[in-house]
Amino acid sequence: MKYRKLGNSDIEISEVSFGCMSLEEDFEKTKELIHLAFDKGINYFDTADLYQNGNNEKMLGEAIKSFRDKIVIGTKVGNQPRENGEGWDWNPSKKYIVNSVEKSLTRLKTDYIDLYQLHGGTIDDPIDETIDAFETLKAAGKIRYYGISSIRPNVIREYVKRSKISSVMMQYSLLDRRPEESCLQLLQENKISVVTRGTLAKGLLAGKQLKNYLSYTSSDLEIVIEKLRKIPKEDRTIGQIAIQFVLNHKSITSSVVGFRTKDQLQECIKAIEIEQLSDEELNYLQNIIEPLFYKNHR
Template sequence: MNYCKLGNSELKISEVSFGCMSLKEEVDNVKQLIHLAIDNGINYFDTADLYQQGQNEVMLGNALKGFRDKVIVGTKVGNQLREDGNGWDWNPSKKYIIQSVEESLRRLQTDYIDLYQLHGGTIDDAIDETIEAFEQLKEEGKIRYYGISSIRPNVIREYVKRSNIVSVMMQYSLLDRRPEEFCLNLLQEHTIGVLARGSVAKGLLSGKPVTDYLNYTTSEVKKTIEVLKNVSREDKSIGQTAIQYVLKHPSITSTVIGIRTEQHLLETIATSKLKVLGDEEYGLLKKSNKPAFYENHR
């Protein structure tokens, strides 16, 4: 497994990491998958207080007993569940963040969170107040570093200017190349790590039935997948090549993959052992479609 430094932090993260949102609630299976991931070099596990109304953090905390000093844990905050259980509301206030970290620490059964991320964000937020909350938690030792999870260029720019974020999590794949316009380069220039999610585009780039995706029609998606198959040949799966495409960009620290099965986990881990995607292959993949651009929140 290859490891990359996350931005200007001291965290070295496996280039393929474990997105916990997809985990089902069979506890033994969760422990087995996470322990297998650790045994094979994955050291970053990403969750959120919103997933399964906090139960996802509980499952991860239980599975990491005895392994806490060997792994890097990231979770997220900002979506406040309603008391009646019917959805959630956006709340990036300092009070709510300070309150929420205590609940996440309890569920994760840990004294600190390695990477605490704002789970969204709008340009109308009281951004300085949000930053103040994260900085206070750093001073108190409850979190080591903080970042944001956002695809909004205007929000990302503000946090780059005004905060000490070490990372941005964003959707990025061969079928969602919007970050290539300027977000990835901006973050690279400021030594802020990128955690890529959605690298296989909801499974379209790993074998699921073809359909429309974002601004791409079904026929356009098929064209991209055909190029992906040609580049992959018999050496690797198209899903592995799709992950390699994401990792090829120098701004990417890790691709966070949602894992549900042992087979999927082992195939994902094997990506790190494959020959690096060549420049010619990378060029062919880039030519397989026309990149879209963010239309809103610019």
């Protein structure tokens, strides 16, 4: 496994990291998968208080307690569950964030969170108050660093200008290159890491049945897959090519992937170990489909 520095922090995280959102409720199976990931060199595990109503954090905390000090935990905050148990409301207030961190710490069985992320965000939020909440938690030693999880360029720009975020988690893949328009360069210039989600485009780049994705039709994607098959793969799968493409961009620190099986885990890790894409192949990939642009929140 290879590691890259997380923005302005002193943390290095694995190029492929573990997205816990897709973990199954079977704890023994989950624990085995997490331990295998750790044994293979994955050291960043990403969760959120929203996932499985907090049970995702609980399972992760229980699974990693024997090697907590050897890994980096990222979790997220901002979605407040409704009292009736049906859905949640957006709440980026300082009071909510400061109270929520205590619950996450308990569920994760830890004294600190390495990377605490705002789980969304709008341009109408009390952004300075939100930033103050994270800075307060950092000063108190509850969190080490903070970031945001957002695809909204207008929100990202505000946090770049007004905060000391270490990272932005955003969707980025061969099929979703919207961040290339402005966000990736902006974050790179400000030494803020990008941690990607959606690298495999909901599994469409890993063998799942093709269906409409963003504004692409399934017919568009059939053409893309056929073009991908023309790359001299040797032992590279399309999924591995997709991971290599994302990690090639200088602003990207890690690709967060949701693993459900040992085979999926092994395949994604292998993307780091096998022959990487050549300049010619990268150029080819950048032209296999017309990239999209953000229509909203610009």
